[in-house]
Amino acid sequence: MTTPLYCAEPARRHTAQQLAERFALPLVTRRPVEGYWLELGPERLELVTVGKQGAVFAEFVAGAAKHRREQGGGRGQPVAKAIGLKGAEALPLVVDATAGLGRDGFVLATLGCAVTLVERSPVAAALLADALDRASTHPDTMDIVARMTLVHADSAQWLSSLPDAERPDVVFVDPMFPDTGKTAAVKKDMTAFQAVIGDDLDSAALLSAAIGAAKNRVVVKRPRLGAPIEGVKPSGEQVGKSTRFDIYSIKALRGAAS
Ligand SMILES: C[S@@+](CC[C@H](N)C(=O)[O-])C[C@H]1O[C@@H](n2cnc3c(N)ncnc32)[C@H](O)[C@@H]1O
Known part of the structure; x- marks a missing residue:
């Protein structure tokens, strides 16, 4: 199953587009309501889902x-x-x-x-x-x-x-x-x-x-x-x-x- 990529930050839409192209991820314009998706926020990209499960991201600085x-x-x-x-x-x-x-x-x-x-x-x-x-x-x-x-x-x-x-x-x-x-x-x-x-x-x-x-x-x-x-x-x-x-x-x- 492919995991969609969603970006709510207008300032980061170009980066989202580049990530979607580089990794062949479907870029969606609405936040999904089920399953897992990648979300590009103001600071970083995260793998998220609905509910309480923690977001997953890669981190080398902190x-x-x-x-x-x-x-x-x-x-x-x-x-x-x-x-x-x-x-x-x-x-x-x-x-x-x-x-x-x-x-x-x-x-x-x-x-x-x-x-x-x-x-x-x-x-x-x-x-x-x-x-x-x-x-x-x-x-x-x-x-x-x-x-x-x-x-x-x-x-x-x-x-x-x-x-x-x-x-x-x-x-x-x-x-x-x-x-x-x-x-x-x-x-x-x-x-x-x-x-x-x-x-x-x-x-x-x-x-x-x-x-x-x-x-x-x-x-x-x-x-x-x-x-x-x-x-x-x-x-x-x-x-x-x-x-x-x-x-x-x-x-x-x-x-x-x-
Ligand atoms: C247990 S995780 C590795 C965790 C990693 N050592 C770390 O420190 O974060 C295994 C990862 O290997 C990737 N993987 C498994 N087989 C692979 C293969 N043949 N080629 C490329 N990636 C592979 C999986 O997609 C998964 O992301």
């Missing part, structure tokens, strides 16, 4: 992103280790193949990595484009988001058609799993996002494309006790309090295949 930026723990944090950030070694080029609301991608860009955010849902991609735009004019975030590039595409196809010279060092994957682990962990305020995006049932194909494209490793984010993606077995893992990172080292996989 709130949790600000906290993570200031207190996130830098290269000591588990995700930094999982993608292989070490000492003075060059920063990896990362493809975040399941960009979502860009929280993981933003952490990686805060650590200094150049990150290509690939997102197939037009709703999530539009929310990301809006947040990137807002962050690009704020002094605290402009340098970080300058390292982030948004691509609206299916990652399995996009990664498979990457020219050799553009292959990333690391592909990061965090799919929405239909199992109890991730679904149970979905916070209340993310209900709308979950309802609109749905489960990602094709993660095995994405993992295989990611392994084909990454030069060094693929990192899959999972709930601590969740099953790994079906298919290729991880060559390592990094377990945290609630999250586990399954690591697919390209070198180890090549060694196992020869």
Whole structure:
């Protein structure tokens, strides 16, 4: 089902038009009375619905992103280790193949990595484009988001058609799993996002494309006790309090295949 885009702000109608064209969203002139829709307000783009359910938006400047930026723990944090950030070694080029609301991608860009955010849902991609735009004019975030590039595409196809010279060092994957682990962990305020995006049932194909494209490793984010993606077995893992990172080292996989 397509999610409409509504804008009540005359001053922002041009931006709404651009978002609708870029992400093929139907632009409506009346606020919907049922279902979910994207609404462009004076400050930001939000995914909303009738009733009490919280609005969903991507955010890199304030709130949790600000906290993570200031207190996130830098290269000591588990995700930094999982993608292989070490000492003075060059920063990896990362493809975040399941960009979502860009929280993981933003952490990686805060650590200094150049990150290509690939997102197939037009709703999530539009929310990301809006947040990137807002962050690009704020002094605290402009340098970080300058390292982030948004691509609206299916990652399995996009990664498979990457020219050799553009292959990333690391592909990061965090799919929405239909199992109890991730679904149970979905916070209340993310209900709308979950309802609109749905489960990602094709993660095995994405993992295989990611392994084909990454030069060094693929990192899959999972709930601590969740099953790994079906298919290729991880060559390592990094377990945290609630999250586990399954690591697919390209070198180890090549060694196992020869
Ligand atoms: C669990 S969310 C990711 C959350 C994200 N890591 C964050 O920090 O906000 C999964 C997202 O991946 C996207 N996705 C899943 N499979 C994809 C694919 N093959 N190509 C592009 N996007 C994909 C979904 O549309 C969804 O927005």
